Amino acid sequence: MKHLIDTYKIPIAAFLIFVMVGIVMWFIRDIRYFYLFAGIGFAELNTRIFIIHYPKYRQFFRLTIQFLLGSMFIFWLSLFIGVNFQFPEIFFDASAGIVTGALIQMLVARIVLPFFFGNAFCSRACWTGFFFEVTNSKKYISKPPTERSELLAWGYIALLILVPIGINVFYKPYNPAENDDLRKYWIIGENLFIVTIGFVMTFFTGSRSYCRMLCPFITISGLFSKFSLFKITPVAADSCTGCNACTKACPMLIDVKTLVYEKKKVSDKLCIVCERCVSSCNSDVLKLTNKKVNSVVVNPLDLKGK
Numbered sequence: 001m002k003h004l005i006d007t008y009k010i011p012i013a014a015f016l017i018f019v020m021v022g023i024v025m026w027f028i029r030d031i032r033y034f035y036l037f038a039g040i041g042f043a044e045l046n047t048r049i050f051i052i053h054y055p056k057y058r059q060f061f062r063l064t065i066q067f068l069l070g071s072m073f074i075f076w077l078s079l080f081i082g083v084n085f086q087f088p089e090i091f092f093d094a095s096a097g098i099v100t101g102a103l104i105q106m107l108v109a110r111i112v113l114p115f116f117f118g119n120a121f122c123s124r125a126c127w128t129g130f131f132f133e134v135t136n137s138k139k140y141i142s143k144p145p146t147e148r149s150e151l152l153a154w155g156y157i158a159l160l161i162l163v164p165i166g167i168n169v170f171y172k173p174y175n176p177a178e179n180d181d182l183r184k185y186w187i188i189g190e191n192l193f194i195v196t197i198g199f200v201m202t203f204f205t206g207s208r209s210y211c212r213m214l215c216p217f218i219t220i221s222g223l224f225s226k227f228s229l230f231k232i233t234p235v236a237a238d239s240c241t242g243c244n245a246c247t248k249a250c251p252m253l254i255d256v257k258t259l260v261y262e263k264k265k266v267s268d269k270l271c272i273v274c275e276r277c278v279s280s281c282n283s284d285v286l287k288l289t290n291k292k293v294n295s296v297v298v299n300p301l302d303l304k305g306k
């Protein structure tokens with residue numbers, strides 16, 4: 001029994017967290033939120049069980065769930081129903097005295113979830129993240145990529161707060177929270193802006209530039225992700241061959257190999273828990289777990305190979 005719990009604790013934990021969030025939201029809002037969050041938890045439960053049994057297909061399962069959840073958010077909830085999840089909407093809504101999916105997404109995915117699974121929303125459900133997964137590449141530039149600037153990241157957040165407040169003060173009829181006809185144009189415009197700027201930036205400043213340097217969501221969730229219960233962990237650091245495949249595989253340019261050498265968990269605020277480093281390691285050094293560094297996992301399922 002203990003072995004079973006140990007093997008399946010990540011899918012079980014993910015499922016229970018989403019169900020609990022769903023129950024809280026049911027009481028605060030209505031039962032549709034319970035269905036939404038329990039459904040996400042159920043999808044994550046099954047995906048992670050597949051990954052445990054078929055680790056070779058880890059990235060395929062992860063990208064599939066990211067495509068499905070991301071599509072649900074952008075095509076159904078945003079474009080069809082009209083919920084804008086982008087950051088400025090929080091402040092448009094606040095100006096109008098309402099709470100919608102933008103603030104709920106921020107609270108659940110960017111403040112609660114990071115204490116358990118870091119920035120996993122980025123690699124499991126973000127639709128713009130999925131777009132960047134399939135379009136951004138480390139190969140686009142030969143020079144060293146531009147490093148993240150906290151000043152730029154927080155300056156961008158300040159801009160995304162000031163613009164909605166300014167529009168509400170000076171051009172109130174254009175506040176999408178108060179103008180149903182305009183809301184879908186804002187949703188389309190904001191999402192197009194993000195994917196365009198993110199696509200172009202990667203040719204000049206390197207892999208996942210928008211995510212690494214600008215995205216307000218990871219700037220916020222990164223404050224809490226270092227306290228995450230589950231992290232990428234070198235469970236068998238002594239088996240590391242120094243091949244550097246993990247560092248090369250990381251889209252967020254984290255030097256995973258050095259962390260393995262230093263026998264440290266990946267606590268970098270930019271880690272999106274995509275597990276590409278885990279998939280790239282042929283020596284089974286890395287694992288997403290709450291276990292300690294160098295706690296070699298004796299689990300028959302892990303021996304199935306990648």
Ligand code: SF4
Pocket residue numbers: 121122123126127128129130210211212215216217218
């Ligand atoms: S950093 Fe932002 S754009 Fe990138 S995957 Fe995360 S939430 Fe999406």
Ligand code: SF4
Pocket residue numbers: 239240241242243244245246247256257260280281282283284285286
């Ligand atoms: S991929 Fe594995 S073996 Fe290679 S450097 Fe990274 S942790 Fe070490």
Ligand code: SF4
Pocket residue numbers: 232249250251252253254256266270271272273274275276277278
């Ligand atoms: S450290 Fe690993 S899990 Fe984190 S972003 Fe890099 S490749 Fe993904």
